[in-house]
Amino acid sequence: MQIEEQIALIERALALIEAGGSERGAPSISPVSRYLDPERHAREVERIFRRYPLALRPSASLAKPGDSFAIDVAGLPLVLVRGQDGKLNGFVNACRHRGARLKAAGLSSQRALICPYHSWTYGLDGTLRGRPSGDDFPHAPTSNCSLARVPVAEALGFAWAIPRVLAEGESATLDIDTWLGRFGTDLRAWGYDSWVPFHEHAFDNAANWKIPFEANLETYHFQYAHRNSIAALFYDNLLMADHDRQHQRLFLPKRSIEGLRAQPRHEWRVGPHSNIIYYFFPATFILHEGDHANAFTVLPESPGRSRVIASTLIPELPKTEKSINYWRKNVASFWGALDEDFALGVSAQSTLASGTQSSLYFGATEFCSAKFHADVKAALA
Known part of the structure; x- marks a missing residue:
């Protein structure tokens, strides 16, 4: 990401923090049939997963x-x-x-x-x-x-x-550069093309493939689902989002970003003071954490089951025990929080067939999750 854009994101975040707000969109609903219908699942495989990288x-x-x-x-x-x-x-x-x-x-x-x-x-x-x-x-x-x-x-x-x-x-x-667009350019500027895996992880997930992206495209849940892990690092329900076609970039300011107010503007950098989520349609998630990235792709297996393949990328493999332990701690922190998200997604999937409700609800700060569903719906059409 170019320095000018980093500074612009920080300015945007500081203004929201000062106002005590968050970016918002229109509230929406999500029909429960999206997560249960075998016919819809088959169309998602054919019209989405067989057509996009x-x-x-x-x-x-x-x-x-x-x-x-x-x-x-x-x-x-x-x-x-x-x-x-x-x-x-x-x-x-x-x-x-x-x-x-x-x-x-x-x-x-x-x-x-x-x-x-x-x-x-x-x-x-x-x-x-x-x-x-x-x-x-x-x-x-x-x-x-x-x-x-x-x-x-x-x-x-x-x-x-x-x-x-x-x-x-x-x-x-594939013409992958065109497909990844401006957000791919962001990550390439940080050197991602040469980054290497430190840790890899794959597991079966007893939930529809869309549910993990719902969770990771909003921050409304942070103070509750992650109260014992990462919640204290972030502001409550503060979200900034940019979109490029079906792709999304979410900027999550850490509380440490306030300290930048006392520094010269030209020295501002996002790395230590934020997490940045890059979601590439339809099913790839990359969390940029400054000096490394955690990524996963979710693959559909049935309406109520999916497979997650994940990795941690770093600029170069560690050469000392100290650096190995540093990266191990980062991996443990990430999966400590993500395991909470995935467990809650499985919990939600387990209740959907109960007939309790015909739709789920997305609030105004969950507008990126709603956009994700709208883009899936458009691809099916």
């Missing part, structure tokens, strides 16, 4: 040729592979012979992708390089048996993909 893995964990990562995304098995040319490739994780998965879930490294069923062998570029008794397949020429590609790109320290097979003539490389 998702951050699936820190790039630095796929650094060497042959490094690969297999994951199921919105019902499609994917494998991301670093090619011999250094470029990232994305394929459907399915052999073109009989459809067996080439790689088990998770990270691995290999010189080729070999099917465990009949040993069909693919290069890191997805081309079929060999198969036993190849003469038995005159009806399946090698040129027709390359792995099915999916669109991929690298940006902000992550490997991004859209879980769908490339259309005829479509580029295998």
Whole structure:
């Protein structure tokens, strides 16, 4: 983020603090069917998760040729592979012979992708390089048996993909910079393209994929849900938000920001005095915390279940025990608060089918959560 914009955000925050207010939008409702309806869930997978980029893995964990990562995304098995040319490739994780998965879930490294069923062998570029008794397949020429590609790109320290097979003539490389827009430019200015993972975390979440974003796009809950963790660092229900198409940036001033009033304006920096949430539609969340970032992507599995893949990115790997402990404390602090959010989301999901109410309510300071739902609705249309 450019210095001029940092100063403008700080000025905006100090004015709100002095006025004792917060930015607000229109109150709204959220129909409970959004979280329970199987037909709507299927449309969300098809019209949203098969059409928009998702951050699936820190790039630095796929650094060497042959490094690969297999994951199921919105019902499609994917494998991301670093090619011999250094470029990232994305394929459907399915052999073109009989459809067996080439790689088990998770990270691995290999010189080729070999099917465990009949040993069909693919290069890191997805081309079929060999198969036993190849003469038995005159009806399946090698040129027709390359792995099915999916669109991929690298940006902000992550490997991004859209879980769908490339259309005829479509580029295998996403125009990710255009998609990430001005908020991607913010993060790139801090050096995110070269940041590396210190900690990674994945877990099943017994709640609809949309619920974690509702929680993390408002601060109304901070003083209550986080009273024993991070609440004391922040102002009560103070939120500032900017939008770029479906993407959102939320500025959360810490109480320490008041100390900047006594400093020269040209020395102001947001890093030590705020958290900044970057939400990239549809399902990637990056929390910028000055010298590091915590990120997660939520993947839908059913109306009432999702899968969360998360990581902590830092500028470089620690070299001393002191720095290792520093980052461990940061990770523990983040997940101490986020675990509270996810637990409350599971609690909310567990009551929605009770028939108690047909809609949930978003107040005026929860307008970013309401915008999120409006953007999901528009994408479905």
